[in-house]
Amino acid sequence: QVQLVESGGGLAQPGGSLRLSCAASGNIFRINGMGWYRQAPGKQRELVAAITSGGATNYADSVKGRFTISGDNAKNTIFLQMNNLKLEDTAVYYCNVYAFWGQGTQVTVSS
Numbered sequence: 001q002v003q004l005v006e007s008g009g010g011l012a013q014p015g016g017s018l019r020l021s022c023a024a025s026g027n028i029f030r031i032n033g034m035g036w037y038r039q040a041p042g043k044q045r046e047l048v049a050a051i052t053s054g055g056a057t058n059y060a061d062s063v064k065g066r067f068t069i070s071g072d073n074a075k076n077t078i079f080l081q082m083n084n085l086k087l088e089d090t091a092v093y094y095c096n097v098y099a100f101w102g103q104g105t106q107v108t109v110s111s
Helices: none
Strands: 002-007 010-012 018-026 033-039 046-052 057-059 067-072 077-082 091-097 105-109
Touching (some): 018 091, 018 105, 033 067, 033 077, 046 067, 046 077, 057 067
Parallel strands (some): 010 105
Antiparallel strands (some): 002 018, 018 077, 033 046, 091 105
């Protein structure tokens, strides 16, 4: 079993920034990669960004150039730095590793 604990969501204005964190713990032998997904009301959950243990990253086209994913392998923790936030970034953001999901953290972008 793996536990994922997210933090850092909240309210931001358009153009603002937020930073999300996700710490993994539990029965972890090796994590090859972790990712952030989001789900807006009435929409399907979608990949936002992912990172491998080697540092390779992948981003959704909608966040490229604005969001940055990073990780600390020693602490099994990943971060999502979100800059220049837009109204359409409003969603619940979930951390994911293998088949495990965090509880989600709400990000609301509103003026």
